Amino acid sequence: MSKNNVPVLEVKNLVKKFKNFVAVDNISFSIEEGEILGFLGPNGAGKSTTINCFLGVIKPDGGEIKIFGKGLIKNRSEIMQKVNYCSAEYHMPWNLSVYESLLVYSTLYQVGSAKKRILELLELFDVSDLRNKRIRELSFGQRARVSIAKSLLNHPRLLLLDEPMASMDPDVVDRGIRLIKKIQKEEKISILYTSHNMWEIEQVADKVVFINHGKVIAQGTPLELTQQELKLEAKEPNLREVFIHLSRRSLKEGIEGKGNPSTSLRVKS
Amino acid sequence: MNFTRVYAIVLRHIFLTMHQLERFADMFLFPIFGLLLWGFVSVYIGLNSAGLAAFLMGGMILWVVFERVSTAVGVDFMFDIWEQNLMNVLASPITILEYIGGLVVVAIVKVVVSFLVMLAIAGIFYNFHITTLGVSLVLLWFNLVLFATVLGIFNIAIILRWGHTVGPLTWILPFFLQPFTAVFYPVDILPNVLQKIAWFLPITHVFEGMRFAMTSGKFDSEEFFTGLFFNLVYFVFTVLFFAYMFNLVKRKGTLVKL
Numbered sequence: 001m002s003k004n005n006v007p008v009l010e011v012k013n014l015v016k017k018f019k020n021f022v023a024v025d026n027i028s029f030s031i032e033e034g035e036i037l038g039f040l041g042p043n044g045a046g047k048s049t050t051i052n053c054f055l056g057v058i059k060p061d062g063g064e065i066k067i068f069g070k071g072l073i074k075n076r077s078e079i080m081q082k083v084n085y086c087s088a089e090y091h092m093p094w095n096l097s098v099y100e101s102l103l104v105y106s107t108l109y110q111v112g113s114a115k116k117r118i119l120e121l122l123e124l125f126d127v128s129d130l131r132n133k134r135i136r137e138l139s140f141g142q143r144a145r146v147s148i149a150k151s152l153l154n155h156p157r158l159l160l161l162d163e164p165m166a167s168m169d170p171d172v173v174d175r176g177i178r179l180i181k182k183i184q185k186e187e188k189i190s191i192l193y194t195s196h197n198m199w200e201i202e203q204v205a206d207k208v209v210f211i212n213h214g215k216v217i218a219q220g221t222p223l224e225l226t227q228q229e230l231k232l233e234a235k236e237p238n239l240r241e242v243f244i245h246l247s248r249r250s251l252k253e254g255i256e257g258k259g260n261p262s263t264s265l266r267v268k269s
Numbered sequence: 270m271n272f273t274r275v276y277a278i279v280l281r282h283i284f285l286t287m288h289q290l291e292r293f294a295d296m297f298l299f300p301i302f303g304l305l306l307w308g309f310v311s312v313y314i315g316l317n318s319a320g321l322a323a324f325l326m327g328g329m330i331l332w333v334v335f336e337r338v339s340t341a342v343g344v345d346f347m348f349d350i351w352e353q354n355l356m357n358v359l360a361s362p363i364t365i366l367e368y369i370g371g372l373v374v375v376a377i378v379k380v381v382v383s384f385l386v387m388l389a390i391a392g393i394f395y396n397f398h399i400t401t402l403g404v405s406l407v408l409l410w411f412n413l414v415l416f417a418t419v420l421g422i423f424n425i426a427i428i429l430r431w432g433h434t435v436g437p438l439t440w441i442l443p444f445f446l447q448p449f450t451a452v453f454y455p456v457d458i459l460p461n462v463l464q465k466i467a468w469f470l471p472i473t474h475v476f477e478g479m480r481f482a483m484t485s486g487k488f489d490s491e492e493f494f495t496g497l498f499f500n501l502v503y504f505v506f507t508v509l510f511f512a513y514m515f516n517l518v519k520r521k522g523t524l525v526k527l
């Protein structure tokens with residue numbers, strides 16, 4: 001809970017339909033202050049749609065989104081001042097240098113002492129030497145690091161990370177995870193983190209919400225989910241197996257008519 | 270309206286322009302070559318009619334103001350789509366009003382630069398000084414820029430809805446309007462039916478007003494207020510149309526797919 005005992009992010013009965021397709025089906029969950037929530041699900045499960053609803057760029061058909069205890073629709077600008085977002089899918093301005101891009105975003109988020117903050121983050125993510133390079137000249141991994149740096153510019157209280165390390169090599173992922181954890185602890189940031197790399201989620205997440213066909217089908221700590229879904233007396237989390245198990249179970253239920261079969265999964269259980 | 274966030278959009282385009290020489294071409298070469306072409310035509314015509322030559326030059330200069338502002342708003346929006354940067358911007362605290370406000374400011378700054386270049390060339394090479402219109406020129410500018418902004422917002426609305434495949438309309442739409450707006454000739458020249466269309470366009474009144482001011486040395490307030498009236502009507506309808514489209518793409522989820 002935050003200082004006022006209000007969750008940083010609270011979603012109640014969120015629904016989003018695209019014509020007859022239900023992308024997000026009545027989901028509810030919350031993120032407390034300083035908590036990292038792993039938001040998992042197969043491709044097309046509704047993760048990005050849900051995050052886009054949190055950003056206010058997709059309009060939900062039903063339900064309620066509260067961030068810092070305030071309704072998102074009416075207080076979007078004020079809320080987004082303390083929220084940030086990073087996705088491997090979107091880029092920083094290609095033709096601007098790393099420093100210029102970050103300066104533009106610092107201005108958008110009205111960051112005080114912008115120059116100092118930018119240099120601090122470039123240093124932290126080991127990209128100081130790239131500050132004058134244009135974004136388009138960077139490798140995928142370098143771009144991803146700059147994007148994560150951008151997402152921390154405004155000292156966010158809530159960070160939405162949509163597969164932020166999708167294009168990084170294992171060494172960089174490892175270092176990225178350590179940095180995110182360090183910053184999260186120091187600044188008590190709450191994070192919603194999606195990834196298809198279960199190792200990443202095991203490293204960072206305090207809690208996991210697993211969705212498929214737009215529905216929350218399981219939630220708990222990584223260890224709880226492992227014990228609960230794999231029926232094991234496990235001592236270590238094994239989210240990879242949990243992911244496969246839940247995805248296939250969900251697919252099977254869909255085939256048997258208990259839900260919509262996933263269009264993205266073609267695995268037989 | 271938060272002006273720091275508007276400034277962020279301006280800053281983004283200042284950096285973009287500094288890095289891309291072709292963006293300077295937009296600001297300088299297009300107006301220069303256009304003015305050279307129409308300048309020589311005016312010189313040729315001026316051998317028989319100095320007044321007509323002045324109308325052509327004045328029409329050309331004011332047309333560039335309109336066309337550049339309208340195009341710049343749409344093109345600068347598309348830059349954020351081409352660079353896949355739009356989502357990062359829209360995920361920030363900026364409101365759509367501030368974002369478009371930033372694009373309009375950038376377009377106006379650019380057109381001021383283009384305008385000054387054209388003034389210099391017209392003065393030096395053709396001894397044509399549109400600034401003699403004085404305050405009239407400022408008011409003509411106001412109506413031109415307002416309608417260009419309206420058209421720019423309309424362009425963004427249709428790009429939002431149908432994607433950047435309809436982006437070329439940004440360049441084409443002003444030229445669709447050009448024959449009806451009496452840039453280079455009086456409205457009376459047009460056939461009756463087209464005249465009726467022409468009078469509904471705010472910038473027709475700008476060009477008619479310009480010719481009146483050049484001929485009489487007086488400001489035609491009736492043309493100004495008629496143009497302003499139509500501008501305000503189109504502005505209200507375009508803003509409503511934009512708001513509808515923006516809402517629609519957020520509902521359909523296509524905003525994030527641009």
